[in-house]
Amino acid sequence: xxxxxxxxxxxxxxxxxxxxxxxxxxxxxxxxxxxxxxxxxxxxxxxxxxxxxxxxxxxxxxxxxxxxxxxxxxxxxxxxxxxxxxxxxxxxxxxxxxxxxxxxxxxxxxxxxxxxxxxxxxxxxxxxxxxxxxxxxxxxxxxxxxxxxxxxxxxxxxxxxxxxxxxxxxxxxxxxxxxxxxxxxxxxxxxxxxxxxxxxxxxxxxxxxxxxxxxxxxxxxxxxxxxxxxxxxxxxxxxxxxxxxxxxxxxxxxxxxxxxxxxxxxxxxxxxxxxxxxxxxxxxxxxxxxxxxxxxxxxxxxxxxxxxxxxxxxxxxxxxxxxxxxxxxxxxxxxxxxxxxxxxxxxxxxxxxxxxxxxxxxxxxxxxxxxxxxxxxxxxxxxxxxxxxxxxxxxxxxxxxxxxxxxxxxxxxxxxxxxxxxxxxxxxxxxxxxxxxxxxxxxxxxxxxx
Amino acid sequence: xxxxxxxxxxxxxxxxxxxxxxxxxxxxxxxxxxxxxxxxxxxxxxxxxxxxxxxxxxxxxxxxxxxxxxxxxxxxxxxxxxxxx
Amino acid sequence: xxxxxxxxxxxxxxxxxxxxxxxxxxxxxxxxxxxxxxxxxxxxxxxxxxxxxxxxxxxxxxxxxxxxxxxxxxxxxxxxxxxxxxxxxxxxxxxxxxxxxxxxxxxxxxxxxxxxxxxxxxxxxxxxxxxxxxxxxxxxxxxxxxxxxxxxxxxxxxxxxxxxxxxxxxxxxxxxxxxxxxxxxxxxxxxxxxxxxxxxxxxxxxxxxxxxxxxxxxxxxxxxxxxxxxxxxxxxxxxxxxxxxxxxxxxxxxxxxxxxxxxxxxxxxxxxxxxxxxxxxxxxxxxxxxxxxxxxxxxxxxxxxxxxxxxxxxxxxxxxxxxxxxxxxxxxxxxxxxxxxxxxxxxxxxxxxxxxxxxxxxxxxxxxxxxxxxxxxxxxxxxxxxxxx
Numbered sequence: 010x011x012x013x014x015x016x017x018x019x020x021x022x023x024x025x026x027x028x029x030x031x032x033x034x035x036x037x038x039x040x041x042x043x044x045x046x047x048x049x050x051x052x053x054x055x056x057x058x059x060x061x062x063x064x065x066x067x068x069x070x071x072x073x074x075x076x077x078x079x080x081x082x083x084x085x086x087x088x089x090x091x092x093x094x095x096x097x098x099x100x101x102x103x104x105x106x107x108x109x110x111x112x113x114x115x116x117x118x119x120x121x122x123x124x125x126x127x128x129x130x131x132x133x134x135x136x137x138x139x140x141x142x143x144x145x146x147x148x149x150x151x152x153x154x155x156x157x158x159x160x161x162x163x164x165x166x167x168x169x170x171x172x173x174x175x176x177x178x179x180x181x182x183x184x185x186x187x188x189x190x191x192x193x194x195x196x197x198x199x200x201x202x203x204x205x206x207x208x209x210x211x212x213x214x215x216x217x218x219x220x221x222x223x224x225x226x227x228x229x230x231x232x233x234x235x236x237x238x239x240x241x242x243x244x245x246x247x248x249x250x251x252x253x254x255x256x257x258x259x260x261x262x263x264x265x266x267x268x269x270x271x272x273x274x275x276x277x278x279x280x281x282x283x284x285x286x287x288x289x290x291x292x293x294x295x296x297x298x299x300x301x302x303x304x305x306x307x308x309x310x311x312x313x314x315x316x317x318x319x320x321x322x323x324x325x326x327x328x329x330x331x332x333x334x335x336x337x338x339x340x341x342x343x344x345x346x347x348x349x350x351x352x353x354x355x356x357x358x359x360x361x362x363x364x365x366x367x368x369x370x371x372x373x374x375x376x377x378x379x380x381x382x383x384x385x386x387x388x389x390x391x392x393x394x395x396x397x398x399x400x401x402x403x404x405x406x407x408x409x410x411x412x413x414x415x416x417x418x419x420x421x422x423x424x425x426x427x428x429x430x431x432x433x434x435x436x437x438x439x440x441x442x443x444x445x446x447x448x449x450x451x452x453x454x455x456x457x458x459x
Numbered sequence: 460x461x462x463x464x465x466x467x468x469x470x471x472x473x474x475x476x477x478x479x480x481x482x483x484x485x486x487x488x489x490x491x492x493x494x495x496x497x498x499x500x501x502x503x504x505x506x507x508x509x510x511x512x513x514x515x516x517x518x519x520x521x522x523x524x525x526x527x528x529x530x531x532x533x534x535x536x537x538x539x540x541x542x543x544x
Numbered sequence: 545x546x547x548x549x550x551x552x553x554x555x556x557x558x559x560x561x562x563x564x565x566x567x568x569x570x571x572x573x574x575x576x577x578x579x580x581x582x583x584x585x586x587x588x589x590x591x592x593x594x595x596x597x598x599x600x601x602x603x604x605x606x607x608x609x610x611x612x613x614x615x616x617x618x619x620x621x622x623x624x625x626x627x628x629x630x631x632x633x634x635x636x637x638x639x640x641x642x643x644x645x646x647x648x649x650x651x652x653x654x655x656x657x658x659x660x661x662x663x664x665x666x667x668x669x670x671x672x673x674x675x676x677x678x679x680x681x682x683x684x685x686x687x688x689x690x691x692x693x694x695x696x697x698x699x700x701x702x703x704x705x706x707x708x709x710x711x712x713x714x715x716x717x718x719x720x721x722x723x724x725x726x727x728x729x730x731x732x733x734x735x736x737x738x739x740x741x742x743x744x745x746x747x748x749x750x751x752x753x754x755x756x757x758x759x760x761x762x763x764x765x766x767x768x769x770x771x772x773x774x775x776x777x778x779x780x781x782x783x784x785x786x787x788x789x790x791x792x793x794x795x796x797x798x799x800x801x802x803x804x805x806x807x808x809x810x811x812x813x814x815x816x817x818x819x820x821x822x823x824x825x826x827x828x829x830x831x832x833x834x835x836x837x838x839x840x841x842x843x844x845x846x847x848x849x850x851x852x853x854x855x856x857x858x859x860x861x862x863x864x865x866x867x868x869x870x871x872x873x874x875x876x877x878x879x880x881x882x883x884x885x886x887x888x889x890x891x892x893x894x895x896x897x898x899x900x901x902x903x904x905x906x907x908x909x910x911x912x913x914x915x916x917x918x919x920x921x922x923x924x925x926x927x928x929x930x931x932x933x
Binding site for chain 1: 476482484486487489491492501503508509521522527529
C-alpha cells in the first residue's frame, strides 16, 4: 500500500472537513484521530446506551452531515492514532495506540487540526481530585456521563453557561455558575453580537436555564481557592463587593477560556518538502462553524500546493467570525482584570505534573542573577513532567512576568520544551519505529471488506 | 437485555458502556480520584482531551491516559501508585 | 593579594560547566570576574548531558587519570557542601552481551585497575543477583565504584549562585582584543562594545577554536538522548548507570555520519526517571532528533533492561559535544599570550572534568600552581596550525 498524499491529524469538524475537501481532488487522504471515535470535543459522540445531549441550535445536524460526507469520500480513517510529531528528517510520526507502535510516515502534506485546549488558571486546590476543567466535564457529559452531585462551575467564558444549560437539560443543573465577567455590564459588546444573527438561538439556549432560575449565575465573582473537606470540596468565592463566602460541593469545573492546542506543533515551514497547514481552533479559536470552513479551506490549500499551485488567498468568512469571537471575549472578560498570580498563596500548584508551586517559582527567581525562562524550567522543574509544560507554561511565564515587570516577557519557545514527542510514547512503541521496521503493514480499510 | 459489561479498577468490578473511556466509566461509578502519581500529585480526570496528563492509570503495566483509553470486557486497570515493578 | 580597583576583571567566555566552574572558583578566591555567555547558562552541551561522573567510560591515558581526580573532586565538594544534594555517588556497570564484548571489557578492567579505580568482575549469575532487571543475554558485568552522577545545569546553577555571580546572558563574544605592543589580551568585543579584561578564559565549547585562531582543531559530535517518565520501583532496582560495551567501542571509533556511533547508557535519575543515551554523530551540530536514532536507542535500551519497554518516553533531546582532532581537550595558557587561557573540547567528558578544570584554570589565571599537570592538554600543541593573532 503506498503512502497517503495527505495526512490530517484530528477528527473534529476542522479535520473531517479538511479530509473531505482534500479527497475531492483525487489525492489519497488519511485522517488520524487519537480517540476511538471521531467528533473531537464539540461533536463528542455518546457511548452505547447513552442518551445523546442536545447540541446548540446552530450546530444541529452538522455532525450527521459531516459524517455522511466523510463516509462517501474515500478518506482512510484511522482511530486510536496519536500524532507524535515531525522528526528532524521530516518524517511524520503517528502512534498506533492499539498496536503499541509508532508509524513512520512520509506524506506530502500534513494538516494539523488538533482543536483548542482550555486555559485553567491555577488557584489553590485546583489540583485536587473532583476538580476538572469545565470543558472536560462537558465532553464527558456528551459521552454519556452527566456529572453527579453538587457541581460548581467557575471561571470565565461562554462555555460555563453552555455546560450549565447542557447539565440542566440532562437533569442535574450546577449549583451555580461563578462568572468572573459580567456581560450585563457590557451592553455595547452585547449589542455587537446582534451583528451575528446566527448566534442568537445559541445565546438564547445558553440563557434559558438562567432565565428560568434553574441555574444561579453569579457575575463579577471569583473563585479563589478550593479545599478538601472530607468527601466534599469547599470553594471560596469573592463577590463583587469584596465579601467572601464559602460553598460546599461535590465537584468543581474550572474554565478561563480556550487557546489553540498547538504546544510543540511543528511550524508550517518546519520540514523542507513537507507542506504543513493548521486548520480550525488549533490555528485560531473561532468555534465550530469557523472550524468547518477553515478545515475545508486547508483541504483545498493542501491539494492546490501538491498540484504545484501557489498558496491560495483563503480566509473567506473568517473575518466575520473573528469579530464575533472578539465580541464574545469582551462580553465575558473578567470584571476585575486578569487576576494576579503573585497574590495567590505560595502553596498554589503551578506545575501539577512535577508538583511545583508558586513558592518554588519565587525561590528560583530570588537570587541576584537574572535567570532565563529556560533555566527556570530546568532548575525549577516547571514543565519537566509528563505534560511537558502544555498546561503550565502559560502560567509559569505569566508569574515570571509579574515578578519581573520591567523585563521583556519570555516566550514558550524559549523555555525549550517544544520538541517531539508531543506526548509521552512507550519506549517499546518507539523501538518499533525507524525505517528498518515494517512501517506500512496496515491494509487499506476497503481492502479488508473485500 | 444484554449483560452488564464490567472491567476491573484496582481489583473491583466496575460497569461500563461500550465505547466509553476508562475515565468516563469510573466517573459513572462516582470514582474521581485515581491515587497519587510518583511526583506526589493526585491523579484525576481533568481536560478530557489527552493534553494534561493528569488522569494517568496503568493498563498492562503501562501508564496511559484514562480519558483516551477505551474500556474492553475484563480490562484490568490499576492506579499508578499500586505497583510499577 | 590586594585587588586594585583600577584593574579590569578576568573575563570568562562561556557559562557551561567549565566556564561556570572557572568563574566561580575565581570569584570565591576574591578575583573580580565577569562571566559571559552567547545565550544562557548551560545552553550548550552542559545542558544536554547525561550527567556521568565516570572513570569507567574513559579511554586509558591522561583522560582516565584526570577523570579519577575529577570524580574525587565531586565527592570532596559534595561533602563540603558546594555540591551537596547535586552529586550522587553510585557505581557504573559495564555490560557485555557476548564473549567478544567480554574480552574488550576485560582489557578495560585492567586499564581501570592501573589507575586505581576499584573494579569488580561480575559473572552472569552474580550480575543477575546484583542487577535483577538486566537482560538474561548478559555474559559479564564490570562494576566500577567511586563513580557518580550530577546534572550539568544543576551544577552550573549552584556554581553561579554559590559565588554570587551575575551571568551576562545573550552576550556573544565576536572576537578577542589584543594590545598591539605587549601582545597580551586587552579585552573582548561584544557587538559594538569592547569589555576590558585583565585576563580572558575561553571556555566556549564549540566556539572556542574560532576565538583563539584555531578554527579547525575541533568538530561537533551530536548525542541524541531520551528521558522516561518516573518509575520509582524499577529505578530503585538499578544501583547505578549501565553502559553497554558498544559504548566503549563508540568512543574509540567516534563514528562517521553514517555509522551514528551508538553506545547505550542507561542512567537512573534521582527523580525515578531514566536517561537513555546516546549517539555519537560526527559533524552533526544541530540539536534535533530523528526517529531512526531514537528507535535504535529505545530498542537497545529495551534489550538491555526489558522492563524499560513499558515506560513512556517524555522527551527526546540532543547535545552537541566538542571533539578535538587528537582526542584530548585544550586546557591551559595560549602560547605567547600570558593572559589568555583556553578550556574547551571535552567531548563527552565535560561533566566529570568540568569542576576540576575550573579549579585548575582558576589557579593558572591567579598565577598559582594547579593541582594536576595539564601539559598533555596544552593548546600550544597546535601552534603550527594557528593563524597569527
